[in-house]
Amino acid sequence: xxxxxxxxxxxxxxxxxxxxxxxxxxxxxxxxxxxxxxxxxxxxxxxxxxxxxxxxxxxxxxxxxxxxxxxxxxxxxxxxxxxxxxxxxxxxxxxxxxxxxxxxxxxxxxxxxxxxxxxxxxxxxxxxxxxxxxxxxxxxxxxxxxxxxxxxxxxxxxxxxxxxxxxxxxxxxxxxxxxxxxxxxxxxxxxxxxxxxxxxxxxxxxxxxxxxxxxxxxxxxxxxxxxxxxxxxxxxxxxxx
Amino acid sequence: xxxxxxxxxxxxxxxxxxxxxxxxxxxxxxxxxxxxxxxxxxxxxxxxxxxxxxxxxxxxxxxxxxxxxxxxxxxxxxxxxxxxxxxxxxxxxxxxxxxxxxxxxxxxxxxxxxxxxxxxxxxxxxxxxxxxxxxxxxxxxxxxxxxxxxxxxxxxxxxxxxxxxxxxxxxxxxxxxxxxxxxxxxxxxxxxxxxxxxxxxxxxxxxxxxxxxxxxxxxxxxxxxxxxxxxxxxxxxxxxxxxxxxxxxxxxxxxxxx
Numbered sequence: 001x002x003x004x005x006x007x008x009x010x011x012x013x014x015x016x017x018x019x020x021x022x023x024x025x026x027x028x029x030x031x032x033x034x035x036x037x038x039x040x041x042x043x044x045x046x047x048x049x050x051x052x053x054x055x056x057x058x059x060x061x062x063x064x065x066x067x068x069x070x071x072x073x074x075x076x077x078x079x080x081x082x083x084x085x086x087x088x089x090x091x092x093x094x095x096x097x098x099x100x101x102x103x104x105x106x107x108x109x110x111x112x113x114x115x116x117x118x119x120x121x122x123x124x125x126x127x128x129x130x131x132x133x134x135x136x137x138x139x140x141x142x143x144x145x146x147x148x149x150x151x152x153x154x155x156x157x158x159x160x161x162x163x164x165x166x167x168x169x170x171x172x173x174x175x176x177x178x179x180x181x182x183x184x185x186x187x188x189x190x191x192x193x194x195x196x197x198x199x200x201x202x203x204x205x206x207x208x209x210x211x212x213x214x215x216x217x218x219x220x221x222x223x224x225x226x227x228x229x230x231x232x233x234x235x236x237x238x239x240x241x
Numbered sequence: 242x243x244x245x246x247x248x249x250x251x252x253x254x255x256x257x258x259x260x261x262x263x264x265x266x267x268x269x270x271x272x273x274x275x276x277x278x279x280x281x282x283x284x285x286x287x288x289x290x291x292x293x294x295x296x297x298x299x300x301x302x303x304x305x306x307x308x309x310x311x312x313x314x315x316x317x318x319x320x321x322x323x324x325x326x327x328x329x330x331x332x333x334x335x336x337x338x339x340x341x342x343x344x345x346x347x348x349x350x351x352x353x354x355x356x357x358x359x360x361x362x363x364x365x366x367x368x369x370x371x372x373x374x375x376x377x378x379x380x381x382x383x384x385x386x387x388x389x390x391x392x393x394x395x396x397x398x399x400x401x402x403x404x405x406x407x408x409x410x411x412x413x414x415x416x417x418x419x420x421x422x423x424x425x426x427x428x429x430x431x432x433x434x435x436x437x438x439x440x441x442x443x444x445x446x447x448x449x450x451x452x453x454x455x456x457x458x459x460x461x462x463x464x465x466x467x468x469x470x471x472x473x474x475x476x477x478x479x480x481x482x483x484x485x486x487x488x489x490x491x492x493x494x495x496x497x498x499x
Contacts, residue, residue: 035384036296037331037443048284052383054329077336079327082379083286083302086410091325091379092338125329129300129381130284 007181009166018175025161025173025221030141030228032149033236040150042232044142047175048132053142054125055150061121072117076105078139080128100136101126107140107160107189107199113153122152133179137162140189140199145229149236156194157229161221162187163214170210172217186214192226195219251448259434265444266295271485273440276395278496280403288404288419292396295442296386301378301396303404303419307411308375310366318365319375322351324393330382331443345469350380350393350427352465353456357425360401364420367413374406376419387443390454391493394427399497424497425464426490427456430482432472437482439489453482457490 010016020026026047035041038054061067078100082089108124124146126139137160144157164174165184174182184206189199206214258264268274274295283289286302308319324347328334339347354360365374378401380393402421408414431441432450441449451472456465468474 035298035329037384037386038329050284052329056328056332059332077328081300081302081381082323082325082377083283083289083300083304083381085285088304088306088377088379091323123328123332125327127327127329127381127383132284 009178009181010169010171014169016171017177020171022169022171023217023220025225026175028225028228030145030232031236032145032232038146038150040146040148040152042142042145042149044138044145046134046138046141047173048130049128049135049138050130051135051138051142052127052129053139053146055122055143055146055152056125057122057150058117058120058152059123061119066121067119068114070118071114072112072120072122074105074109074112074114074122074124076101076108076124076126076143078104078126078128078136080131080135084128084131100139103199103201104136104140104143107158108143108147110196110198111144111154111156111158111191112147113155116153122147133174133176134162134187136160137187137189141225141229145232148229148233156191156196157226158189158198159192159222159225159229160187160189160199161218161225163217165204165206165210165214170206170213170217172214172221184210184214186211186218188215188218190219190222192222192229195222248448251444255434255445255448257434259436264433264438266442270436271439271489273489276493276496278395278399280399286400287407288400288402290396290399290403292392292399294388294392294440296384297388297392298382298384299389299392299396300381300383301393301400302381303400304377304379305407305411306375306377307367307413308373310370310373314362315370316366316373317362318373320351320355320360320362320378321375322347322354322378322380322397324350324380326382326385326389331385334382334385345467346389346393347380349390349454349465349467350397351378353394353425353427354378354397354401356464357423357456357458357462359421359423359425359458361420361422372413376401376404385443387441387446388429390429391427391440394425394456395493395497398424398426402497423459424494425456425458426493426497427454427465428486428489428493429454432474437474437478439485453479455483455486455490457486459494461487461490
């Protein structure tokens, strides 16, 4: 068994501390249209994670130097609220949130039909209200629903989930306790319909076999979350469930 | 906040409505929107609340830190308010360091609570001269359709009243509720169409002039006042507003205390 110290995160039957099996994700609830003044919005409650996203636009991009002549720019911000973690976070951007904002923008640019809105800007604001490991994935998922809620044309919706390794065993969707002892983390953003990847990061240590299991666990989580997204959009737009 | 283009049409419309003593959403001059208060909404905060007034939605979260008391007050803890109006809350709020408007919001909310003395700073002392609790109140706008001031102030008191000092996590005794002895409440008024209205929506703010914020304590004592934006008001106008604030603050206080 690998890992730090003697903390046992998985029992002999492969059951995790919160009762999940290795391939299970935490309970997910999604609601769309939760910010009345936004053009589109969504909240994702993923385990204890609570992440909201708002979309404004398309609107005129200013200053002009940020305009693209052939497409819209996606102006994405990921931020953690000061009360989102056990120890308060001082407000303001840091290197971590800038990097996550950048890779999130690039993931979403891959599916949004930005060429329909030359010289304009679409603002995507992601705010983490409560953090419990996996906030970047919840943020990308929330942003996808908010973009759809805003009626922004997209080729596909992105769902993001991470798998990792604890006590030498690959598991899907690490919670906070597991993440504290995690030996690897593989977050992926996958298009619901095409199965294409638009977001990929990894850190830690995975053997080729472990990597394949983590990859498969992530892929297996996409369809169930997609269902929940579609359901949220139907509810907020007056359709039947 | 970016300056909206001078909304002359909106201004004219609001003046027209004011002639018949009407408002954009059909409310009376001193009629507030329904206020919905929920507590315990943020899992990582030691006290929290969500307040909704129409399409305005805000959150407040209370966190605690251990601080070294100030040399001139070795037996006192600390209290700090920070207002975050992130661009998630409206197209008119932009990214970047806190704007003067956001800083004013935080400071006015802070003053009303601090000056009411509702938090006993001496009670926050752990070890005189060495250790004390610092109460950090973060107010956060989720959706700005006007009157963030009152929404923040209401959420702040609701969050503080449910806050638990995390003694066990910091290894300085047991967890215990933060003692909050009073409930100061804020009422805000905007000049719209020539006269003052209570609880303005965003479009009234854009098409309005100066604003006045009043924080009153349990016994109707005044704890903070703030006049914002360009404009001049008469003593008679202020008297009328103050009359209304006394009754409305009492209603809001009942809402938060229960």
